[in-house]
Structures are given as structure tokens and as C-alpha cells.
Amino acid sequence: MKxxxxxxxxxxxxILVGFLPNEVWRLVGLVTARGLSEDSELVVWxxxxxxxxxxxxxxxxxxxxxxxxxxxxxxxxxxxxxxAFLIFLAVKRSVFAGxxxxxxxxLLGAYFFP
Amino acid sequence: xxxxxTFPSSAAAYFAGVKSALTSVYVIVLMGxxxxxxxxxxxxxxxxxxxxxxxxLVWAAPAQLLMISAIGTGGTMVEVALGVTLSAMRLFPxxxxxxxxxxxxxxxxxxxxxxxxxxxxxxxxxxxxLLPLVAREHRVAFCNGLSSGYMGTAAVFGFVGYYLAAGLxxxxxxxxxxxxxxxxxxxxxxxxxLAVDKIxxxxxxxxxxxxxxxQVQLDLMWTGVIGGTIAYAFYRIRAVAS
Numbered sequence: 026m027k028x029x030x031x032x033x034x035x036x037x038x039x040i041l042v043g044f045l046p047n048e049v050w051r052l053v054g055l056v057t058a059r060g061l062s063e064d065s066e067l068v069v070w071x072x073x074x075x076x077x078x079x080x081x082x083x084x085x086x087x088x089x090x091x092x093x094x095x096x097x098x099x100x101x102x103x104x105x106x107x108x109a110f111l112i113f114l115a116v117k118r119s120v121f122a123g124x125x126x127x128x129x130x131x132l133l134g135a136y137f138f139p
Numbered sequence: 140x141x142x143x144x145t146f147p148s149s150a151a152a153y154f155a156g157v158k159s160a161l162t163s164v165y166v167i168v169l170m171g172x173x174x175x176x177x178x179x180x181x182x183x184x185x186x187x188x189x190x191x192x193x194x195x196l197v198w199a200a201p202a203q204l205l206m207i208s209a210i211g212t213g214g215t216m217v218e219v220a221l222g223v224t225l226s227a228m229r230l231f232p233x234x235x236x237x238x239x240x241x242x243x244x245x246x247x248x249x250x251x252x253x254x255x256x257x258x259x260x261x262x263x264x265x266x267x268x269l270l271p272l273v274a275r276e277h278r279v280a281f282c283n284g285l286s287s288g289y290m291g292t293a294a295v296f297g298f299v300g301y302y303l304a305a306g307l308x309x310x311x312x313x314x315x316x317x318x319x320x321x322x323x324x325x326x327x328x329x330x331x332x333l334a335v336d337k338i339x340x341x342x343x344x345x346x347x348x349x350x351x352x353x354q355v356q357l358d359l360m361w362t363g364v365i366g367g368t369i370a371y372a373f374y375r376i377r378a379v380a381s
Contacts, residue, residue: 035189035210042216043206044196046224048256054234055248055255071228073339073370078222078363079201079327080340081347082208085359086320088348091211092182093304093312105317106324113325123325124171124318131317135310 101134143274152277156284159269165261166292168326172200173293175319176207177300182316183211187301194294198259201226204319218360225363233263240267241282243275250279257286335374342366 087106088099109127116122146152160166173194180190185207193203202223209219234255241254254266266282273281304315331337343366350358 035185036192038210038216038219039189039193039196039206042220043193043202043223046220047197047199047202047227047230049224050227050229050231051234051255051258054231054258055238055251057231057235068228068232069335069374070367070371071225073335073374074363074367075201075222075226075228076327076331076336076339077343077346077366077370078359079205079226079323080343081350081359081362081366082205082222083320083324083327084344084347085351086208087324089351090316092316093309094316096309097313097317102317106321109321109325110328113328118329120322120325120329121167121171124321127321127325128314128317132310132314135313 097131097135098138101131101138105131105134144272144277145274146277146280149277149280152273152280153284153287156281156286157288158284159265159281160262160285160288161292163261163265165265165289168322169261169289169293170296171318171322173296174300174303174315175322176200176203177297177302178304178312178315179204179207179211179319180297181301181304183207185210187298190297190301191294194290194297197223198257198290198293199227199230200259200293201323204323214359215357218357221360222363230258233260234258237263237266240270241278243278245276246279254279254282254286257283257290259289262286262289334377335370338373339367339370342369 087102090097090102094102105127108130109123112126113119113123144155146155177187177190180187190203190207193206197203197206205219205222205226208214209222237254237258238251241251262282262285265285269285270278270282300315300318304312307315327340331340343362346362346366347359350362355361
């Protein structure tokens with residue numbers, strides 16, 4: 026299981042580690058007459074693990090960027106993310122406003138501080 | 140009692156659902172999300188048809204992000220499968236809550252297979268809001284229309300993002316690649332309403348890069364398990380204390 030997933034066919038990978046582990050929860054929901062409540066212990070724990078894992082992916086995308094984004098200086102990327110967060114808070118927790126502000130900050134930052 | 144919306148046929152109910160999807164605010168969120176995922180797909184060296192296939196089969200943006208970034212950076216199978224299945228557990232209570240609203244006296248199990256597969260956050264929120272206003276015999280068709288409107292939008296804008304990333308100059312391509320971390324960052328913050336979710340989010344943001352920097356094996360899995368379990372422990376301790 027240690028081999029890089031890129032060595033296997035991308036569509037095989039899609040079915041095995043994408044479709045199946047994802048779809049199983051929808052089907053469990055379908056066959057369960059009455060499910061767990063949103064506050065049940067297992068649901069809370071799985072939600073916190075998934076949230077932390079996703080947050081880890083997000084932070085890695087910003088800090089250890091790949092492709093063209095890696096060409097933008099690290100302080101600019103971090104500064105743009107922080108600015109996006111501030112605008113998000115300032116504009117009634119609007120994801121749209123925050124994303125727009127972050128993108129504008131990244132564009133200006135990358136242009137003036139290459 | 141308010142009269143429920145009825146339609147002349149199932150097809151009419153289906154297209155009313157499509158229309159509801161395309162005129163809702165979630166369609167803009169989906170466009171941005173899938174333009175970003177399209178750009179990442181290009182960056183990871185995958186084909187745009189791979190993204191479309193994953194949109195149709197997986198239909199969960201966090202799971203798709205996990206897969207694409209792992210393929211791009213050479214992550215391991217077990218890590219991605221674990222991440223995907225943990226992030227998908229949220230779908231289970233959503234399906235359980237949605238089906239009673241969809242089901243009518245003549246609904247067969249196989250009629251519910253498609254809505255079950257379509258279950259995702261945007262469709263779920265809108266279905267729970269709109270379906271109670273629709274006559275029961277048309278709810279499955281309406282829900283399928285709503286969901287295909289969203290999925291179609293996502294599929295189209297995945298292509299848009301892919302070809303934009305391929306054709307844009309480096310500066311603009313970097314802005315496009317920044318779209319996914321930004322939109323997930325802020326929508327996860329917005330979704331983290333309880334203290335337990337906020338703690339998990341902050342721990343993940345800190346632990347993810349740290350464990351990767353220290354070159355810990357399966358860094359993302361440990362980020363999730365350690366960060367999530369600490370946040371959960373906090374939740375338990377508070378529940379016992381109060």
C-alpha cells in the first residue's frame with residue numbers, strides 16, 4: 026500500500042480510493058431505516074478527523090504550493106490567505122467576498138513582489 | 140394548509156428542479172469550486188475527462204480535492220482512501236435525513252438510488268428547503284432535476300478551469316490555482332459552527348504543514364487522526380464538565 030498512487034491507472038485509483046470509500050456512506054444511509062443522530066459520538070469524531078484532514082490539505086496547498094502557484098512568494102500567499110479571512114469576517118462571513126479579496130491580494134502581491 | 144406545487148408530468152417536475160438549481164446561489168459556489176478543481180487537475184497532470192468522471196461518480200468536492208492533490212504530489216493510496224471515507228461519513232446522516240422527505244406511498248427503493256447518489260451539501264440544503272413545497276409524487280423527479288442542474292454545472296466548469304489553467308499566463312494561472320485553497324478555507328470556516336469543529340480546523344491547519352515539513356509518513360492521515368481526536372477529546376471533556 027506504500028506505492029505512490031500515481032503508479033496505478035488514474036481511473037482505477039478513482040474507483041478504488043475515490044468512488045468506493047465515498048459512495049459506501051450514501052448506501053449505508055439508504056439501507057439504514059433510522060440513522061445515527063448528528064450528535065452521536067462516532068459522527069462527531071469522524072467529522073472532526075475529516076475537518077482536520079481537510080484543513081491540513083488546504084494549509085499544504087497554500088504553504089507548499091505546486092505548479093504556477095509555487096512561483097508566487099510564500100509571504101504573498103500567506104498574506105493573501107490572511108487578508109481573505111479578514112474580509113470574510115468583515116463582510117458578514119461571506120465566502121464569496123473573502124475569496125475575491127484573497128485572489129485580488131494574491132494578484133497584486135505577485136505582481137509587485139515577484 | 141398551503142397547497143403543494145404539482146406538475147403535469149414527472150418531466151415537468153424534473154425541469155422545474157433544474158431551473159431551481161441554476162437560479163440558486165449555490166450554482167456560483169459550485170462554479171468557483173470546480174474552476175479551481177479543474178485548474179488543480181491540469182496542474183496534477185490528469186485529464187479533464189478524469190475530473191468529469193470523478194464529478195459524476197464521487198460528487199463530493201472535498202473527496203475530489205484529496206484525490207487530485209494526492210495524485211499531484213504522489214500521496215499514498217491508504218491515506219487518500221481514509222481521507223475520502225472520513226470526509227464522506229457526513230453524507231450518511233444527510234441521506235438518512237433526506238429520504239423520508241423524498242419518499243411517497245408509491246416510491247420504490249430503486250427510485251431512491253439516484254437521489255442517494257446525488258446527495259451532497261448543496262443539493263441537500265436546497266432539497267430540504269424546497270421539497271416540502273412540492274407534491275409528494277413529484278419530489279423524486281424534482282430532486283433529480285435539481286441535482287443534475289448542480290452536477291452539470293460542476294462538470295462544465297471543471298472543464299473551464301482546466302483549459303483556463305492550460306492557456307493563461309503564469310500570473311493568472313497562479314490566481315486560478317489559489318481559488319481551491321481559498322474557497323475551501325473559507326467555506327470550511329463558515330461550516331465550522333461548533334467549537335469542536337473550529338478546534339479541529341485550526342489543529343489541521345497547523346499540523347498538516349508541520350508533519351509534512353518533518354516528513355512524517357502518512358502526514359495527512361496523522362493530521363486528521365491527531366487533530367480530530369484532540370478536538371473530540373475537548374468536546375467530551377466539556378460535555379462531562381457541564
